[in-house]
Amino acid sequence: MAGSDDIIEHAADFLRRISPEGRAAARRRRERRRQAFLRIARRVVLACLGILAVAIAIGFVVPLQTEGVFLTMIAMALVSVAIILWSRAPDFTPEKVATTDLHLLPSQTGEWLEQQRLALPSPAQRQLDQLTASLEAITPQLAALDARSPEALEARRLIGDELPELVRGYQKVPPSLRRQPLNGGPSPDKQLVEGLGTIGEEIARMNARLADNDLKALATQNRFLEIKYKGDGEMGE
Amino acid sequence: MATDTAIDTPVELTLTPPAPIPALAPEKAAGLVPLDDTQRTKLDEKVDGFIATLVATDSNSPEFGKQVDQITNMGRREIMEAAGHSNRFLDRPTKAMDKDGNVGTNLAELRRTIEDLDPSTKGDLFTSRKIFGIIPFGSKMRNYFDGYKSAQNHISTILQHLAGGKDELLKDNAAIDVERQGLWAAMGKLEQMIHVAKTLDERLEQKALDLDSSDPAKAKAIRESALFYVRQRTTDLLTQMAVTVQGYLALDLVKKNNVELVKGVDRASTTTVAALRTAVTVAQALTNQKLVLDQITALNTTTANIIDSTGTMLKNQTGAIHQQAAASTIPIDTLKRAFQNIYSTMDAIDTFKLQALGNMKQTVDVLTDEVEKSRGYIARAEGAAQAESSAREEAFKID
Numbered sequence: 241m242a243g244s245d246d247i248i249e250h251a252a253d254f255l256r257r258i259s260p261e262g263r264a265a266a267r268r269r270r271e272r273r274r275q276a277f278l279r280i281a282r283r284v285v286l287a288c289l290g291i292l293a294v295a296i297a298i299g300f301v302v303p304l305q306t307e308g309v310f311l312t313m314i315a316m317a318l319v320s321v322a323i324i325l326w327s328r329a330p331d332f333t334p335e336k337v338a339t340t341d342l343h344l345l346p347s348q349t350g351e352w353l354e355q356q357r358l359a360l361p362s363p364a365q366r367q368l369d370q371l372t373a374s375l376e377a378i379t380p381q382l383a384a385l386d387a388r389s390p391e392a393l394e395a396r397r398l399i400g401d402e403l404p405e406l407v408r409g410y411q412k413v414p415p416s417l418r419r420q421p422l423n424g425g426p427s428p429d430k431q432l433v434e435g436l437g438t439i440g441e442e443i444a445r446m447n448a449r450l451a452d453n454d455l456k457a458l459a460t461q462n463r464f465l466e467i468k469y470k471g472d473g474e475m476g477e
Numbered sequence: 478m479a480t481d482t483a484i485d486t487p488v489e490l491t492l493t494p495p496a497p498i499p500a501l502a503p504e505k506a507a508g509l510v511p512l513d514d515t516q517r518t519k520l521d522e523k524v525d526g527f528i529a530t531l532v533a534t535d536s537n538s539p540e541f542g543k544q545v546d547q548i549t550n551m552g553r554r555e556i557m558e559a560a561g562h563s564n565r566f567l568d569r570p571t572k573a574m575d576k577d578g579n580v581g582t583n584l585a586e587l588r589r590t591i592e593d594l595d596p597s598t599k600g601d602l603f604t605s606r607k608i609f610g611i612i613p614f615g616s617k618m619r620n621y622f623d624g625y626k627s628a629q630n631h632i633s634t635i636l637q638h639l640a641g642g643k644d645e646l647l648k649d650n651a652a653i654d655v656e657r658q659g660l661w662a663a664m665g666k667l668e669q670m671i672h673v674a675k676t677l678d679e680r681l682e683q684k685a686l687d688l689d690s691s692d693p694a695k696a697k698a699i700r701e702s703a704l705f706y707v708r709q710r711t712t713d714l715l716t717q718m719a720v721t722v723q724g725y726l727a728l729d730l731v732k733k734n735n736v737e738l739v740k741g742v743d744r745a746s747t748t749t750v751a752a753l754r755t756a757v758t759v760a761q762a763l764t765n766q767k768l769v770l771d772q773i774t775a776l777n778t779t780t781a782n783i784i785d786s787t788g789t790m791l792k793n794q795t796g797a798i799h800q801q802a803a804a805s806t807i808p809i810d811t812l813k814r815a816f817q818n819i820y821s822t823m824d825a826i827d828t829f830k831l832q833a834l835g836n837m838k839q840t841v842d843v844l845t846d847e848v849e850k851s852r853g854y855i856a857r858a859e860g861a862a863q864a865e866s867s868a869r870e871e872a873f874k875i876d
Contacts, residue, residue, distance in 0.1 A: 456655050456656075456659075459655045459658075460648065460651045460652040460654075460655045461651070462651075463651035463654050464647055464648045464650075464651035466651075467647050467650060467651055468644070
């Protein structure tokens with residue numbers, strides 16, 4: 241029987257899916273799936289062609305019997321399965337985060353978040369879309385950053401460390417306890433939502449801070465042109 | 478006479494270095510950025526709301542601790558932001574001094590080149606040149622003016638460098654304008670936080686007095702935790718404000734210095750071009766020699782287009798020079814005076830730079846001191862914030 245909670249949840253989920261962020265997230269998911277499929281398909285086709293070439297080469301020396309053809313087909317099937325298993329999206333582990341290039345970090349974290357989506361409560365899912373969008377927005381800025389600068393370290397800690405830790409921490413809480421308030425405080429569900437909100441704000445702030453230099457450079461150039469050619473301010477005297 | 482003013486008695490170039498910025502006491506730092514009444518009422522309302530919740534919560538409950546944490550964190554972001562600015566503006570005066578050096582090198586080179594052309598160092602130009610002192614060989618005057626042709630290339634290069642240096646100074650000032658805008662905004666935020674801190678101080682004190690009889694335990698808690706942190710925070714905010722104001726004023730000093738220096742560079746270029754033009758006229762008058770200084774003429778047009786004041790000045794002077802050179806019985810003196818003008822301009826710049834450098838250094842020293850002081854405060858505030866966040870985790874675990 242559908243309770244009112246379920247109905248509200250379904251409605252919220254529906255709203256999220258048709259919202260611009262939700263649609264963008266769905267588009268990204270489709271794109272990612274397509275790319276992963278293409279990558280694997282390319283590898284499989286190349287490997288099969290390789291095996292076929294070897295089989296033909298052998299066939300020129302020693303005629304392949306039925307068994308030979310059979311063996312070739314088995315080899316192709318085995319290699320294909322191996323490649324498909326092998327090419328699974330790499331797992332997101334803290335050790336990997338430490339070595340990933342900074343500009344790949346947001347997209348990796350974004351992907352990982354997508355995978356966790358179903359395990360999160362629906363308000364958090366809504367936030368996930370915004371988070372993914374802001375992660376995407378900060379990517380070009382991080383690419384231009386020196387990996388050893390304090391800002392880079394800060395970004396790495398926030399995106400690669402603190403954000404996953406929050407989500408993992410939530411997932412460790414037994415589902416039956418997730419909705420119960422903790423000692424009169426907020427429930428784990430609410431804590432997760434609040435934590436994601438804080439991280440989202442911080443990413444936005446980081447984005448603004450990283451853009452600060454470029455914004456200032458543009459303003460300076462504009463002011464310089466004003467001073468030089470319009471004689472604005474004290475310089476004209 | 479108008480002709481006299483052009484070359485004989487040029488408008489004296491006075492470049493005044495702005496006075497150094499004295500240290501600013503933190504107590505005087507507040508109130509420099511005005512807050513309007515609506516802002517004040519809004520902040521006061523916030524303070525009242527905060528005090529009401531604080532008084533309503535049990536002084537032993539974790540909620541009370543959370544409220545006090547809010548006080549210790551008050552204005553942290555504002556302080557960090559202002560401190561970020563101060564890290565940037567500290568190196569700006571030093572950089573400005575370097576840029577002066579760049580302009581200075583070009584001015585020195587210009588001076589050397591000009592000295593080579595100065596008619597007063599060439600002896601009597603009216604005697605004729607003689608080989609071995611006996612055989613007459615051409616005119617010394619003609620030879621002298623030939624020197625201009627070979628020098629013009631070099632001079633025009635230097636003048637172009639000077640124009641580039643001037644652009645850099647202007648750009649520096651543009652950057653300062655932008656920086657000051659940011660600082661002003663940061664100061665506005667600090668000012669708001671200071672207002673909040675001071676109002677909190679006042680009203681908490683009053684509240685504690687009120688509670689002394691009815692709820693002495695709470696009054697004690699308010700005095701010992703909340704009020705204590707409010708006062709500590711007020712000091713931090715005021716210190717940061719003082720540094721920021723100081724930096725704001727120091728940036729203005731750098732800007733004014735640049736403006737003066739730009740004036741000097743403009744004037745040096747103008748007087749040089751004027752002297753060269755005088756030379757052209759004098760050469761025509763004395764030796765009937767047509768001195769062609771294409772480079773200088775070309776430069777003249779571009780300079781006049783860029784620097785408006787130079788343009789007008791040159792226009793006025795050209796007529797005057799022509800009249801003087803033609804009318805004067807001794808036109809070579811006119812030329813000597815034109816050179817004198819360049820020298821006095823450069824001397825004025827040199828004196829200015831010497832004084833300005835002293836003032837700037839003084840300002841930088843004061844500023845560095847203040848920034849160091851505020852860094853101490855920030856480090857303390859950061860330490861407190863970290864300790865507090867770890868304490869929070871501890872508390873979370875115990876729960």
